[in-house]
Amino acid sequence: MSYLPPGLSIPVPERNGLSAPFWEGLREEKLKVQRNPRTGAYQWPAQWIAHDDQSFDIEWVEVEPRGRIYSWTRVWHPVHPALKDACPYVVVVVELPHAGNVRMLGNLLGDPTAPVEIGAEVEAVFEHHPDAEPPFTLAQWRRV
């Protein structure tokens, strides 16, 4: 059971594979981001180069799938036919304090009309789409 109905565009890695470790990690229920092995600086979304020392040597690391809500919006107007009966739904920007405060985007599971509190602790829920072509997994978020 997915939070949003099927019919939205399916996420796939770039043809050059930049974000492939992220998408492969999600399928294994692992949340991975990039880190500079020399300085420990995290970065997300994926880049080819480390932003703090301009090295092309970057590692992918698994991080604890927890965070806190940094900001949000509640969508009432559907801009895609697949979402016609899916509103309202909540989109959250989640900050990962243990990973250099990088931020990710996802849906906040639960009652979409409930108040959303900035700063609230959340944990990732891996939402698998095994029947999609190609299959993929999303990281969603729920209050702890």
Add this chain to the structure above:
Amino acid sequence: MSERTLRGSTAVVGVGETTYYRHGQAPEPEFVLCLKAILAACADAGIDPVEIDGFASYSNDRNDPPTLSTALGCRELRFSNMQWGGGGGGGAGAVANAAAAVATGLADCVVVYRALAQGQFGRFGQGPRANTVTGDLALTVPYGQMSPAQWYAPKVTRFMYEHDIGQAALRAIALASYHHAQTNPRAVMYGRPLTEAGYDESRWITEPFHLFDCCQENDGAAALIVVSAERAKDLKQSPAYVLAAAIGAGYRVHSTPAGFATPDLASSHFQTLAPRLYAMAGVGPADVDVVQCYENFTGGVLMSLVEHGFFTAEEAMDFLTLENLTAPGGKLPLNTSGGNLAECYMHGLELQIEAVRQLRGQSTAQVPGAEVSLAAAGPMVTPVSTVLFGSGATL
């Protein structure tokens, strides 16, 4: 040349636009709209169109300079310029690029233009329909976050949270645009006033944006002509001198749709630009008589006005009232043509034109004696841009 500045060396001498239409309603091809807006700006200036030797636009406008120059029979083409990135945030940047080209002798007569016929080419405010998405889009579209309103809403939510700002601040910005559109016959929302109750009762698009916090989408075209200050003295209109222009964004501001990752999320991204702008112009926020500030969404205007130094975030709730924002007598008359919300979403070029009209005394919501006029483009994208125009008295 000891000092590197644009101050006073160029001027906008002609402005023009087509009829502004609801999206999809233009009766002519986009390219024809573009040509007609350019001809209108030339006629306004008293310049023969064949004199145009430079073209500047933004947001990947589909009407390219070689084709326009050929179609118009221009004598030669010296400057063919596209402001890269930021969509509508390049509107003032295109004026800046034109002014820089004229000031440095690359070209003598540059037209800045933008044309949109969305019936022919599709709309901004609809999500992608492709089977797959990749890159930054893959990080937002599968979560139902796929339109500009949705991408920018969390920036505004965070700013309002940090500074305890309520919905009435956004409402005042929307009401000011609709108020000014009621005296502007060019405005698509002319004859369609908006009340506080009308705003409050309007549906949510995506929180914190009601319907009336969001810009229109329209068809039409607009253009303005930049020449040297010397040449400007001999033309039909009072010149609107470019006092300063600035383009940019701060540290690691991600392009839409990865904006959620930008370290300074709660920003319209004018912080680094505004000090450069005022320094070049030799004026401060208190000297600005009238402001045109790009409204993709009202929350972006809120942050833009703070970052241009007109008031602090903590003062926003007191400052942002309809009375303060309306011509002729408000403290800071804002979007006096109706802007993107209520005149026309000509991707903000109508705001640059209105800034010029205010200095000529030709606005339909004129600020008496306006001498310094600011026009900002973009908020919440990267790069953003702003131009400060001044009358002859400011030189």
